[in-house]
Amino acid sequence: MNYKTRTMLRAAILDDEIRGSKLLVHKLADFESELQVVGVFNESTLAVDAISALHIDVLFLDVEMPGLNGFQFLERLGSFDFEVIFTTAYDSYTLKALRLSAVDYLLKPIDEEDLQTAMVRLKKRVNEKTAYKVAKPEKKPNNRLALPTAEGVYLIDKANIIRVEAMSNYSVFMLTDTRKIVVSKTLKEFEPVLDDTHFMRINRSVIVNLDFVVKYRKGDGGTLELSDGSEIEVSSQKKEALLARLF
Template sequence: MIKAVILDDEVKGSSLLQHKLNAFADVITVERIFNDAPLALAEIQKIKPDVLFLDVEMPVMNGFQFLEALGQFEFDVIFVTAYNVYTLDALRANALDYLLKPVDPDELACALNKLVKKLASKAELVKMNVMNREGTGTRLALPTVEGIYFVKKEEIIKVEAMSNYSVFNLSNLSKIIVSKTLKEFESLLEADGFVRVNRSVIVNLHFVTRYKKGEGGSIELIDGSEVEVSASKKQFLLNRLFGS
């Protein structure tokens, strides 16, 4: 069952959306409704929803400011708003969908269908990652909108964070964008020569060609890119590079 949370400062709007979601009670349940963004900010991570139905125009902070204040999160976001001027902002926020009030039941059904498919891909990734942890292979399963890519770990040069997505840079210079956070891949890669050198990048040490000194320093990779090393990660990185 999909767990949903609704954040809308208007009680009438949130109640109406809940009523429309009740028509899909076989696949989704509303765990909590918030009409106050600061309260939602404090409580939502405890609920661990699969999806957040998020209003845009709200007092104190709007929907985009709410996501920015939240930082990293695991759930998908479906914007529900009376205004059609935020579509591009929603895309930049990597929202799963964008629904206009009053929400059309058919459009809601399409959004939920999209969510079901995405969660199924995530479940498949979890299954493959369990296999990786058990040492049954050296590949990662990376779900994308086109399908699931199976990538050898030794072909990964680096993984970069892009909001709630991860961008895999491969040795053939191709890139794969995956709808999962960097944190979810860190534990799967750390035993195979990978190090998270700052908040946004995990690198494959086998592709490091140079270390430049500095407060944290930086490293050059075989693809010609340069990655800053945070001061807090410097010593750990050097220990891994020089085997101490």
Template sequence: MKAIIVEDEINCSKTLSALLQSNFPEIEVVKICRNGLEGIEAINQLSPDIVFLDVEMPKMNGFEMLEQLPSVNFHLIFTTSYDQYAIRAFRFSAIDYLLKPIDKDDLKAAVEKAIRRNQKPVRGQLELLLEKIKYPTQQIKRLALPTMEGLQMVAIDSIIYAEADDNYTILHFQNQQKLIVSLTLKEVEESLEEYSFSRVHRCYLVNLNEIEKYVKGEGGYLIMSDRTAIDV
């Protein structure tokens, strides 16, 4: 696999390259770029399998660089210092990221997940990401969620509740359909934290707008719009 690193911090790019070399001998770093313009040129010339893209760069940041590419035909992993809006956007659009300073175990997990999924970002994911970055406080109506088959774009207000299923989550919708997503309930909760959802039980996350009734009793339970009873 060919990898390109787009990173303006020299120490960070050297560390990332060394970690890749020592942990993933099948990955060859074919180019290290210092800015977005170099990144665009290298991606167009070298057709990498995976790109590690820094968010914060002078003149052209990582998101602006993405907007200049005609297509994204590679695995994409962002690298970033902690930024609550950027991290929320990554979770919301189901795009992988690494926090600086880059940890070896986090890197291994991110690369292995990208290889295991064998799925490049779709345009809808990138549109969601860029929209969430540009308007961080604005509520967006769709959510990108990974599934066993690929990626599913979901209308947030169509979700009645989410149910834990080991390392997966089952979403229940207004049209009585279900969707199993490759995220824990906690990860789904984090993606929906700015919306009208509440963790009412260790196994359930509910859409507050879909609650029809609360029934008192030992602990009590909720009646949802689809008539499901959920313990609280």
């Protein structure tokens, strides 16, 4: 690769269980040469401003918490540019659907091999994001979109949306400046708004901006590689329509 990779990542932990957060800090000590834990929080409602100010690369985020659960915490942030690794005791279909938006999710008690896999995925995504910042495409004029969040309304250019991903009953907008904006509306509600020549829903969980597609890999439905390094599976039902629009 012709870009400089990140040598030390900054991480924070948000988990209402003090014992669980201490155990995770202990396990992450195995990665001390590449990751530094700069903050540990046990109350989600008090962590919003503090985590925003830490300039972290990744947040290890518990899902089931009093006050604000993990999803509500991200919504309260409104906009963030760090990666997320969920930690939870519950293996549900909802969390499996989140794997596209999050780097990974780890089931408690956290297995060392699973943590190692999550770290590999994290480093890959952070390095790809760093490369994308260096060689990001020019902004294109387009309509603006209002995204209401818990902290206010973001006005963004549609041309700066790389993809939109479902996260339970929320939608996560991935932008060209690496920000992620969480909106408490479903993907279905945004589909008509993004129904133009630039956007297409390629599976149940993702709408992509076709301007940022850099590669299509063959398969049952196939896989799209986007300019930010993400890889998104295409449903077999969408394959024919997608190829017609791409080629």
